[in-house]
Amino acid sequence: AQRVTQPExxxxxxxxxxxxxxxxxxxxxxxxxxxYVQYSRQRLQLLLxxxxxxxxxxFTADLNKGETSFHLKKPFAQExxxxxxxxxxxxxxxxxxxxxxxxxxxxx
Amino acid sequence: xxxxxxxxxxKITKRGQNVTFRCDPISEHNRLYWYRQTxxxxxxxxxxxxxxxQLEKSRLLSDRFSAERPKGSFSTLEIQRTEQGDSAxxxxxxxxxAPGGDFGPGTRLxxx
Numbered sequence: 285a286q287r288v289t290q291p292e293x294x295x296x297x298x299x300x301x302x303x304x305x306x307x308x309x310x311x312x313x314x315x316x317x318x319x320y321v322q323y324s325r326q327r328l329q330l331l332l333x334x335x336x337x338x339x340x341x342x343f344t345a346d347l348n349k350g351e352t353s354f355h356l357k358k359p360f361a362q363e364x365x366x367x368x369x370x371x372x373x374x375x376x377x378x379x380x381x382x383x384x385x386x387x388x389x390x391x392x
Numbered sequence: 393x394x395x396x397x398x399x400x401x402x403k404i405t406k407r408g409q410n411v412t413f414r415c416d417p418i419s420e421h422n423r424l425y426w427y428r429q430t431x432x433x434x435x436x437x438x439x440x441x442x443x444x445x446q447l448e449k450s451r452l453l454s455d456r457f458s459a460e461r462p463k464g465s466f467s468t469l470e471i472q473r474t475e476q477g478d479s480a481x482x483x484x485x486x487x488x489x490a491p492g493g494d495f496g497p498g499t500r501l502x503x504x
């Protein structure tokens with residue numbers, strides 16, 4: 285079955301600390317993975333997708349097919365990074381399957 | 393075009409009533425998705441359209457739910473005989489050919 289697991293509901297760090305938001309997936313096909321972010325009182329926004337291999341707002345994510353993971357990383361967290369982060373898996377290029385999300389809190 | 397829009401933003405209804413939500417996608421996007429999100433969960437896929445054709449429906453979408461996209465532009469999602477378990481945020485997203493597109497602000501439904 286297709287599944288996305290985000291094991292942490294909440295991750296708290298201090299400003300300037302490294303951040304790693306974990307995402308593991310289960311899918312027998314060729315995965316396409318995304319990270320979405322939702323800031324307070326705003327809509328879901330696409331942060332990055334693995335096929336683009338880009339860095340947005342200092343965040344990167346590498347697809348590890350051996351570990352079936354797509355962890356989101358940032359070397360130095362900023363207070364404005366505080367938000368809800370969702371990992372999502374594209375199935376058959378038709379729809380997204382989301383994880384339950386991780387709330388990132390960055391303290392000053 | 394300021395992105396995906398949804399109307400209404402909030403809806404409170406009594407159990408047993410019918411409700412209809414509207415989604416206006418980004419104009420050049422041919423795919424339109426509906427998702428549902430409950431507290432503490434990520435969005436769950438409900439259905440999607442490519443142009444006016446409804447290509448997939450989730451098992452979550454009971455017979456009380458129906459979605460349309462009559463001219464390949466805006467879409468409506470109707471819930472008949474609402475139940476308290478239907479209370480959720482209903483999200484619309486649009487994209488060009490592939491998932492991972494733009495989301496709307498959502499319609500929050502409360503069934504009392």
